[in-house]
Amino acid sequence: MSTFTTARRLRADFTGPVHLPGDAGYEKLRGTPFAPIDPRPALVAEATGAEDVRAAVLAARDAGLRPAVQATGHGTRAACDGGLLLRTSRMAGVLVDPHRRLARVGPGTRWGRVLTAAAPFGLAGLSGSHTDVGVTGYTLGGGLGWLSRAYGFAADSLLRAQVVTADGRLVTASPDAHPDLFWALRGGGGNFGVVTALEFRLYPVDRVFAGTACYPIERAAEVAARYRDWIGGAPDELGTALELTSMPDTPETHPSVRGRRVLRLKAMYTGSAGQARRLLRPLVRAAGPALAEDFRTLPYAEAEMGGTAPGQVDLLRELPDAAVEAIVRAAGTDGGPAVEIRHWAGAMGRPGPGAGPAGPRAARLSVIADRPVPDLAAALRPYGGGAFLNFLHDPARTADAYSGADLRRLAAVKRRYDPDNVFGLGHNIPPAPAAAARTAG
Structure with missing residues (x-):
């Protein structure tokens, strides 16, 4: 079936617009x-509902076109060249049930809309560092945010998902229906179908104490060593990170740090300001007087903390002196990469019964550099291992995000729901051979 024939079929069955190369909407x-790719799909279809998604999946299969799904595009890692790019950004509805403390969202929804809808009820979802990140890709890939130490990965809060499978069925996955698919969706990425709706828990978080404080970069080694020891007693309600970075040379930046290399402490606490400052006091004493500080109490929906762009990510079980020295050596001088040391653990390491493969549960810390630093990666390798799907740039490393047992189980689920690997672009988990899938099941 030609591309034009496929487009005609879709336009007959589809509510949303369909774009071919040369159309005004295609280039947009x-x-x-963000991804450094230049995709050239055969056509782009903008779904407006679950039936549009079904029509696109079936049309792609009949035409022999590989489908790719994109909402906001933040997590796109592979180009859909010659395939059918299904955009779900028009499916961005949000429904909050304050009595049951849950939200139901469309696949194109960004976290900002969820937080805005939940805030009047004193509730919040487990959003990431930026409110413009899409909910669906973030959640299916695990979902790490500033509330994760208190409440777990975003995938752990998923209650049910509506999915179009590779054969065009519309199913609802939950603990009681398609439980194998439900397990796989909570961390297995977009391997198993096209999500058309998600339902997840909200939490009673209204206002938080949050912000940053900047200190001289020369204190980085001493403060990082103190941080390593201090996190052992930090409560789950407190999320923190240390960042070695260059501040922007702009009028909006505080004059004392404008254009300067600094050590920056980031923190978010769901309790009172007074208690937060008492908890942070050991770090503040080690760092010395702040060059600039903006800690304050504010609505969680307004506390966009940001984060170091994950050009290189190392997950660590420990942070010995040798690792601290390697981080400071790599990032402590002008021209060096931005490097963030972030505390994990907490509820992320205590999954409930039947939890999905959301992330590296044993990780205590992450070290994120905004660009690859091979010497730093080599220095940190003895102290960690594994990967987090949301942070992986290289689809060839997808298997690193899972234990051997979880990977085998994911491959078996893939075999059941997508045996032909229709959804094989990006972070792909190939279907298990038939015999292996029967054993895993």
Whole structure:
């Protein structure tokens, strides 16, 4: 079936617009905001509902076109060249049930809309570092945010998902229906179908104490060593990170740190300001007087903390002196990469019964550099291992995000729901051979 024939079929069955190369909408919609790829799909279809998604999946299969799904595009890692790019950004509805403390969202929804809808009820979802990140890709890939130490990975809060499978069925996965698919969706990424709706828990978080404080970069080694020891007693309600970075040389930046290399402490606490300052006091004493500080109490929906762009990520079980020295050596001088040391653990390491493969549960810390630093990666390798799907740039490393047992189980689920690997672009988990899938099941 030709591309034009497929487009005609879709336009007959589809509510949303369909774009071919040369159409005005094609150039606008084919790209991604961050990934260094230049996708050239055969056509782009903008779904407005679950039936549009079904029509697109079936049309792609009949035409022999590989489908790719994109909402905001933040997590796109592979180009859909010659395939059918299904955009779900028009499916961005949000429904909050304050009595049951849950939200139901469309696949194109960004976290900002969820937080805005939940805030009047004193509730919040487990959003990431930026409110413009899409809910669906973030959640399916695990979902790490500033509330994760208190409440777990975002995937752990998923209650049910509506999914179009590779054969065009619309199913609802939950603990009681398609439980194998439900398990796989909570950390297995977009391998198993096209999500058309998610339902997840909200939490009673209204206002938080949050912000940053900047200190001289020369204190980085001493403060990082103190941080390593201090996190052992930090409560789950407190999320923190240390960042070695260069501040922008702009009028909006505080004059004392403008254009300067600094050590920056980031923190978010769901309790009182007074208690937060008492908890942070050992770090503040080690760092000395702040060059600039903006800690304050504010609505959680307004506390966009940001984060170091994950150009290189190392997950650590420990942070010995040798690791601290390697981080400071790599990032402690002008021109060096931005490097963030972030505390994990807490509820992320205490999954409930039947939890999915959301992330590296044993990780105590992450070290994130905004660009690859091979010497730093080599220095940190003895103290960690594994990967987090949301942070992986290289689809060839997808298997690193899972234990051997979880990977085998994911491959078996893939075999059941997508035996032909229709959804094989990006962070792909190939279907298990038939015999292996029967054993895993």
